[in-house]
Amino acid sequence: MTNKEDAIIINSLMRQALVSMQEVMGDHGLNAVLKSSSLEKFIGNFPPNDLEPSIKASQYAQLNQAVEDFYGRGGRGILRRIGKSSFQYGVREQAALLGIAGVALKVLPERQRIKFILNGMANALKKSNSDVKAWLDESGGKLAYVDATCGVCTSRHSDRPICHLYIGSVSEAVRWATGKDYEVTETHCSAKGDEYCRFEVGDVKEQAG
Numbered sequence: 001m002t003n004k005e006d007a008i009i010i011n012s013l014m015r016q017a018l019v020s021m022q023e024v025m026g027d028h029g030l031n032a033v034l035k036s037s038s039l040e041k042f043i044g045n046f047p048p049n050d051l052e053p054s055i056k057a058s059q060y061a062q063l064n065q066a067v068e069d070f071y072g073r074g075g076r077g078i079l080r081r082i083g084k085s086s087f088q089y090g091v092r093e094q095a096a097l098l099g100i101a102g103v104a105l106k107v108l109p110e111r112q113r114i115k116f117i118l119n120g121m122a123n124a125l126k127k128s129n130s131d132v133k134a135w136l137d138e139s140g141g142k143l144a145y146v147d148a149t150c151g152v153c154t155s156r157h158s159d160r161p162i163c164h165l166y167i168g169s170v171s172e173a174v175r176w177a178t179g180k181d182y183e184v185t186e187t188h189c190s191a192k193g194d195e196y197c198r199f200e201v202g203d204v205k206e207q208a209g
């Protein structure tokens with residue numbers, strides 16, 4: 001019965017976002033964004049890597065909005081990089097939670113590898129917060145990652161999908177599993193009134209140099 005508006009983000013998720021933002025934007029960029037989203041309390045003071053509830057999901061969403069506002073047209077690209085960096089953090093710090101510790105994927109066909117990691121991401125989120133509703137969608141033959149409790153866009157409104165950070169995480173997860181860069185598209189987004197955010201894995205991208 002948790003209302004989306006007052007959902008809570010756990011410490012480790014907030015820490016993951018802040019560490020990734022610091023990697024991509026540097027201290028200067030991160031601190032400016034934290035100030036502009038009234039989250040100064042996290043400047044030089046990241047939450048610990050545990051499951052305690054730390055901030056409101058709506059504030060986490062504001063943080064995403066603030067990055068877009070701060071970087072203008074470049075904001076979407078920055079958010080995708082933060083998402084990629086965020087998945088890498090998960091591999092480094094939360095391998096057990098993701099279910100990837102000691103797993104050999106090379107023996108599996110590519111589609112199975114993608115399913116494995118997207119299921120791993122959904123399960124990790126659900127294990128760390130029982131309110132999360134996330135799953136792997138195979139309807140229509142495509143593979144997609146779906147989150148009906150997306151923290152990136154909760155309480156935000158837009159006529160276009162806005163979960164750029166999440167696109168970065170999903171595409172990095174697929175790259176981790178296959179060694180290839182697949183196109184990932186957000187086909188549905190809660191911010192524009194859809195019931196969930198849905199990230200569809202498309203084709204392998206053309207090599208861009």
Ligand SMILES: [Zn+2]
Binds near residue numbers: 150153186196
């Ligand atoms: Zn979305």
